Amino acid sequence: MIRFVAVDIDGTLTFRNRRLDIAGVGALRKAENSGLPVVLATGNVLAFAETAATLLGTSGPLIAEDGGIVFDPASEREYMLGDRVEANRGLAALELEFGPLQQTRSSSARLTGLTLKRKIEARVAEELFRRKGLDLVAVDSGFAIHIRSSNVNKGNALRKVASLLKASLAEVAAVGDGPNDIEMLKIARLSFAVANSDEAVKRVCAHVTKEPHGKGVAEAIDKILSLRD
């Protein structure tokens, strides 16, 4: 039986412009009220995830910084699943090659990676990292270019969350839309891509919802709850 559901925020619970799609909020509350805790999973910093959890009313652990940080509200403990040492090296290498690059406003607050304004292609950055022997990935979230160590991802964070909740991955569902959700969606027992997802995301998911964004999340939650009955 599914014990919790991990839900991406940007593009999944929000529209492209980052505003909350109200249609998904009721679904999250329905899940919580049905004893299915919601784990918010974001590429953003922990403070963003904590605020979203407070306003939305979700109770599960939080995944922030694309999986670099897991926060357990039960113990108020933060688990760091990476650092930004290699990412800083990567930025230095990029700037040597392409000149000064601007980080996003939240980047200085990041503990396990960094985010650049979208002036450089993720593909180009990854090519340079490969040439320089840096163990980094560069992912374009649509909002920023996320640079992080290759072992930092929402999949590894989801394993940590499952262990905190004493659940197996066979008891986990996940909903997402973007490239930084793929590792999480691949290892969850039940995986949902909302209708607005990238093709690469839809390919790794068992289910693709009919509707985009919040309405898609509502479809996914209904499906998960129906399978529990």
Next chain:
Amino acid sequence: MIRFVAVDIDGTLTFRNRRLDIAGVGALRKAENSGLPVVLATGNVLAFAETAATLLGTSGPLIAEDGGIVFDPASEREYMLGDRVEANRGLAALELEFGPLQQTRSSSARLTGLTLKRKIEARVAEELFRRKGLDLVAVDSGFAIHIRSSNVNKGNALRKVASLLKASLAEVAAVGDGPNDIEMLKIARLSFAVANSDEAVKRVCAHVTKEPHGKGVAEAIDKILSLRD
């Protein structure tokens, strides 16, 4: 004519349990779409205000830490309207008198005051500050006891926001519910207390809405927009 509206978050846009009242979200978007920028004003830290603004889609400057910080998204500048030096002295005095006191999770991130778990009465803390000659206020927000210098309040922050937007206070509306909203409500041209407000808040407001929380915010926004026509 009203140029912008400042809206408190906790208890005004949210229910008592801190969850967003969806009924208010549409109203904020209606204001924004009608050319009435929304200024979110919170006792919480700036990261909380920034996340709320992103998810809700408000465009105005942000008031955080009960007025200790104003953030201008146009310039990405933060203005510090206080510090926590006196508040730290106040905490030391309280602990000498009452033994160790626990700060809330966000307190260490606060730059212009601090917040204690509600194990001590605000009235008792203020009495001690007076005796020790400390220029501090203690306000019970219902979520925490906020300790800050007496010049740090949402009223002074609202003056700063008005000056950033080149507006006069005669062009400002404000909506709130709690004791930390009083200074802001007192100086705004149009002031609204939502129906769930403390009596002391209702007394300083020109208008009290019929409905509580988000529905009350919607009433206030409709009234402000009708007066602009």
